[in-house]
Structures are given as C-alpha cells and as structure tokens.
Amino acid sequence: MTSVILQKRTKWQIWQDVIFALFIREIRTGFNDKFGLSWAVINPVAFIVVLSSIRGFINGPYTHSLPTFTFMAIGVLFIQSFLRTLNSCASSIKKNKALFAFRQVQPISAVIAAALFEFLVKIFSATSILVIMYFIGLEIQISDGLSFIANFTLMILLACSLGLFFGIIEQYVSEIGKIREMVSRPMFFISASFFSLQDIPREFWPYLTWNPVLHAIELTRYALMPSYGNEGVSFYYFCAVVLGVLFLSLAVYFVYWKQAISR
Amino acid sequence: MISLKKVTKYYPSALGNQYIFRELSFEIPRGHNIAILGANGSGKSTLFRLIAGSEYPSSGHIRTDVSLSWPVALATGIHPQMTGRENARFIARINGVENLFAYEERILAFSELGVQFDLPVKSYSSGMRSRLAFACSIGIDFDVYLIDEVTSVGDAKFRSRAKEALMEIRKGANIIMVSHQMNELRHFCDSAIVLDRGQLTFHNDLEQGIKRYQAL
Numbered sequence: 331m332t333s334v335i336l337q338k339r340t341k342w343q344i345w346q347d348v349i350f351a352l353f354i355r356e357i358r359t360g361f362n363d364k365f366g367l368s369w370a371v372i373n374p375v376a377f378i379v380v381l382s383s384i385r386g387f388i389n390g391p392y393t394h395s396l397p398t399f400t401f402m403a404i405g406v407l408f409i410q411s412f413l414r415t416l417n418s419c420a421s422s423i424k425k426n427k428a429l430f431a432f433r434q435v436q437p438i439s440a441v442i443a444a445a446l447f448e449f450l451v452k453i454f455s456a457t458s459i460l461v462i463m464y465f466i467g468l469e470i471q472i473s474d475g476l477s478f479i480a481n482f483t484l485m486i487l488l489a490c491s492l493g494l495f496f497g498i499i500e501q502y503v504s505e506i507g508k509i510r511e512m513v514s515r516p517m518f519f520i521s522a523s524f525f526s527l528q529d530i531p532r533e534f535w536p537y538l539t540w541n542p543v544l545h546a547i548e549l550t551r552y553a554l555m556p557s558y559g560n561e562g563v564s565f566y567y568f569c570a571v572v573l574g575v576l577f578l579s580l581a582v583y584f585v586y587w588k589q590a591i592s593r
Numbered sequence: 594m595i596s597l598k599k600v601t602k603y604y605p606s607a608l609g610n611q612y613i614f615r616e617l618s619f620e621i622p623r624g625h626n627i628a629i630l631g632a633n634g635s636g637k638s639t640l641f642r643l644i645a646g647s648e649y650p651s652s653g654h655i656r657t658d659v660s661l662s663w664p665v666a667l668a669t670g671i672h673p674q675m676t677g678r679e680n681a682r683f684i685a686r687i688n689g690v691e692n693l694f695a696y697e698e699r700i701l702a703f704s705e706l707g708v709q710f711d712l713p714v715k716s717y718s719s720g721m722r723s724r725l726a727f728a729c730s731i732g733i734d735f736d737v738y739l740i741d742e743v744t745s746v747g748d749a750k751f752r753s754r755a756k757e758a759l760m761e762i763r764k765g766a767n768i769i770m771v772s773h774q775m776n777e778l779r780h781f782c783d784s785a786i787v788l789d790r791g792q793l794t795f796h797n798d799l800e801q802g803i804k805r806y807q808a809l
Contacts, residue, residue, distance in 0.1 A: 334692065334695055334699060334732055334734065335690070335692060336660075336688065336689055336690060336734065337691050343689075347686050347687065348686075351683050351686035354683070355675070359675060362674060428669065428670060430647060431663050431664060431666075432663045432669075432670060432687050432688075433647060434687050588649040589651070591649075592648040592650075592651070593604065593605065
C-alpha cells in the first residue's frame with residue numbers, strides 16, 4: 331500500500347482546507363438537475379426581462395433617469411442575492427450537520443462555504459446580465475464603481491450574518507426556520523427591487539426605510555447614475571446596520587455553536 | 594491518553610434534561626485496544642462522539658494528546674450525490690492528507706469498489722457504503738481509531754479483510770471499539786471500559802470486563 335502522509339497544519343490552514351473542501355462539495359452538489367449553473371442565469375434574467383418590460387410599458391424606457399432594464403437588473407439581482415445567500419447560509423448548518431462529526435468542520439465554515447458558493451453563482455449571473463445588456467445595446471455606465479462594490483459586498487455580508495444567526499438559532503428552535511421563510515418572502519416587495527423609493531408617497535417612507543436592503547439597492551442605483559438621486563437613503567445607516575448585525579450574529583455564534591451541534 | 598474532566602452531558606427533551614454523564618472524570622489510558630461495553634442507551638455512542646470532538650460536553654473538558662480518527666460509523670460524511678472518489682477526496686482534504694492521489698488509490702484498493710468508485714454513492718448498496726466509509730478512515734494514519742460497529746457489515750470477504758487491516762493497524766496504533774459482538778471484540782481488543790449508569794470502569798483484562806458487562 332502506498333503511504334499517506336498527513337500534513338502538520340496550523341489552525342488557519344485547517345480552516346482554509348475545510349472551507350475549500352466544503353466549497354468544492356457545494357459546487358458539486360449545488361446544481362444537480364439538468365439545468366445546472368445555467369438556471370442561476372436564466373432565472374434572474376427572466377425576472378428582469380418580464381419586470382422591466384412591464385415597467386417600460388408603464389413609464390417608458392427610462393425610470394428616474396436610469397434605463398428601465400438597468401433599474402430592474404439592479405433590483406432583482408440584489409434582492410435575489412440577498413434572499414438566496416440568507417437562506418442558504420441559514421440552512422447550511424442544518425444541511426451539513428452530519429459533517430460536524432469531523433471535529434475540524436465547524437458550523438461557521440459551512441456558512442462561509444455556502445456564502446462563497448452563492449457569491450460565485452451571483453458573479454456568473456451578473457456577468458451574463460452585463461453581456462446581455464451589451465448585446466441589446468444598452469448603455470453601461472457606472473459612475474461610482476467603488477460604491478457599487480461596497481454596497482453589494484456589504485449586503486452579502488449582511489445576508490451571511492443574518493444567515494449565521496438564524497442557522498444557529500434554528501438548531502435550538504427549529505420553528506424559527508419557518509418564520510425566517512415567512513418573513514423573508516415580502517422582502518422582495520418592500521426592498522425597492524421593482525420600484526424606487528421616489529415612487530412612494532413621502533408619508534410612507536418611515537415604514538420602508540428601516541430596511542437596509544432598500545438602502546443597498548437605492549444607493550447602488552445612485553452609484554450608477556448620480557442623477558438618480560439618493561434622497562431618503564443613507565450609506566451611514568446601511569453600514570451601521572451591517573456592523574450591528576455582524577456583531578450580534580458572531581456573538582451568538584461564539585456563545586452557542588458548541589451546544590448547537592451537540593443537541 | 595484521553596482525559597475527561599468533570600464532564601457533564603445531557604440532552605434536552607420534553608421531559609427535562611436527560612443526563613448521560615454527570616461530573617464524570619476519567620482517564621482512558623494509552624496503549625490499549627479498548628472495547629466499550631454497555632447496554633443500549635447507556636451512552637456508548639455519546640462517549641464516542643465526545644472523545645472524537647464531534648460533540649461537546651454540556652460542561653467540563655476533554656483533553657487528548659493523540660491524533661484521533663473521527664467516529665467511523667456507517668456513513669459519516671458520505672454525500673449520496675457525490676461519487677466514492679469525490680467523497681474520499683473530501684475526507685482527505687478535511688484531514689489534511691498531503692497526497693490526494695495516493696490516498697484515492699489506497700481507498701480504491703482497499704474498498705474493492707472497482708468502477709463503482711466513480712459512480713454516485715446513492716447507487717451503492719449499504720455494504721458498499723460502509724466499505725467506503727471504513728476504507729476512508731483506515732486510509733489515514735491516526736494514533737487512535739474510533740470504530741463503531743463498522744466491521745460487522747459487509748460481506749464475509751470484506752470482513753476478513755477489515756479484520757486483517759485492523760490487526761495491521763494494531764501494530765502501530767490503537768483502536769477504541771463499540772460492538773455488541775463479543776467475538777469481534779475478543780478479536781481486536783485487550784481491555785474494556787464498562788459503562789453503567791453514567792459511570793465508567795476500566796478493566797485491564799477484556800474477559801473480566803465482559804464478565805462484568807454480562808452481569809449487569
């Protein structure tokens with residue numbers, strides 16, 4: 331028999347190895363039907379085309395000075411990324427529970443691997459939407475690229491933190507999972523994904539602007555085209571929410587993870 | 594050596610916490626091949642999973658200075674939609690095996706899965722699955738192997754090969770084993786830990802342990 335040598339690894343290397351192995355596993359098992367990765371592209375594109383043609387029918391090719399297609403593309407892509415990352419991070423702990431038999435595998439590695447996988451998928455979708463926009467001759471203009479990247483990354487971070495939080499809590503009270511699904515469904519409608527905050531009468535703003543995802547989407551549209559305007563949304567508020575939720579979820583994780591997988 | 598310090602372990606249930614161990618302090622000596630004996634539900638598997646770090650005690654500490662395998666049960670960490678080879682690579686990556694190809698070859702040779710090695714595990718029979726799981730753990734060199742009734746599945750040929758492999762392993766490493774088949778335990782183990790009502794007793798002589806266990 332050939333000999334198998336074990337590496338001496340530092341803790342950091344073990345983490346890397348585990349996350350990499352889980353990531354590969356996600357890729358391998360994430361797309362199991364015949365559509366495969368292409369579904370991750372077809373699904374949002376179909377949404378965007380339908381929604382933007384409805385909106386285009388109502389108020390023409392431009393919505394608040396952004397091309398309607400771009401407007402919808404940002405909305406749908408962002409809200410779908412948020413919801414999918416949130417749900418797959420939250421369910422990754424339960425899904426990978428058998429793997430925690432390996433003491434090297436900790437729940438947070440599973441969450442990180444799931445988040446990386448969703449991130450990868452979304453990069454594919456975003457790229458293919460860009461390609462589609464290029465071929466149908468839409469102008470692609472990003473006036474503040476850094477702000478675009480910051481908004482997207484922070485929103486994904488928010489989704490991961492919430493996912494980690496729910497994933498741990500659901501190990502204790504599994505009904506929370508159902509509540510998470512119920513609560514996350516209307517997010518599609520209240521996060522400015524297919525309307526702008528400017529379309530809503532001002533007296534309703536206080537009911538909508540608590541939602542950090544709405545801030546992320548509106549700020550990103552503003553980052554593409556300054557004439558879109560950023561009234562009513564605040565990058566500062568968005569960052570504060572992300573930081574707060576990240577802290578809360580890491581704190582909950584730190585305290586509860588060992589018992590969460592020992593139940 | 595594995596030492597348990599004031600380990601308390603309970604599982605929450607509808608009827609309050611079900612205690613498996615209370616304030617248990619114990620040292621599992623090194624250099625023995627140990628059989629863990631105990632009635633159903635006495636906490637053999639829990640003890641196993643605690644030692645392996647798959648679960649954590651509700652309070653207390655477990656310390657060890659040897660490299661332990663994961664608790665090798667029938668299908669730990671085997672994903673049904675991945676092929677045998679992919680599963681083997683996954684386990685190898687997690688455990689930090691340096692040469693993945695050598696490890697794969699070793700698994701393939703030992704499990705005798707042949708072409709099936711490259712097919713999804715969901716198409717395997719249960720015997721084939723446990724062959725894969727067993728081969729994956731045997732393929733890595735640990736100081737102590739934790740084996741939970743794996744050798745009792747599989748066909749006669751695989752069982753004899755597994756026995757051979759375990760005998761080979763015993764030369765350089767130790768095993769801790771859970772099984773209800775005394776013949777098997779007599780084959781591999783030389784001492785015993787008897788579990789009774791949350792207390793552990795170590796018996797240097799296996800026969801003595803078996804006697805005690807059967808008298809329970």
